Amino acid sequence: MSKDLTQSGTAGAGGSSLSSELFHAGVYKANQGRIVRQLTALAVWVIVALGCWRLYSFLPSAMGESSLAARAIPAALLAAGLWFGFRVVNWPRFADFLIAVEAEMNKVTWPSKDELIRASVVVIFTIFFLAITLFLFDVLWQFIFNFIGVTS
Structure with a gap:
């Protein structure tokens, strides 16, 4: 039975190769x-x-x-x-x-204009908050490493 399914499957939409399709106009x-x-x-x-x-x-x-x-x-x-x-x-x-x-x-379902604006504002402020947080962590670790003498 699986042999019949594979033979009928190759004759349909999935079985034609691109090279054979290049020479049709339909x-x-x-x-x-x-x-x-x-x-x-x-x-x-x-x-x-x-x-x-x-x-x-x-x-x-x-x-x-x-x-x-x-x-x-x-x-x-x-x-x-x-x-x-x-x-x-x-x-x-x-x-x-x-x-x-x-x-x-x-x-x-695409968002309305108001939903899009609200979501964009949330994303922008989240990215801004994360950038400030990462900057402060960088400054803190730089201060700690300078204090203990790891970096000069």
Whole structure:
């Protein structure tokens, strides 16, 4: 019976590898987890674009200003990275994770503005109090060590 479960489990969402998913154009569960998936794809695209921009600013000086490859390599990597960003959020295993993340985020009860301000004030004063306390302990131990001659 466990053999049947493992065989049926690999045929579903969890069994497809990322390398096989890179060559499909479909959108996995298009109406679920849209916001988190779009933000994740956007983050991947920004990282890829910044990397390609950095490469584009470096290659002309290394390969020569008029080199076609100095422009074509970052452009090809940008296109591949944009496609990868689109495909990775539609990879069934990762997409199911992002769908679950969005479902959990919808369950969160966010604090009101007044609660947020009160909690922030408590945290700021606690950190301030701990900083003053640690400073006083440091001064006290420094005085004790200087008094008994451990430090000069």
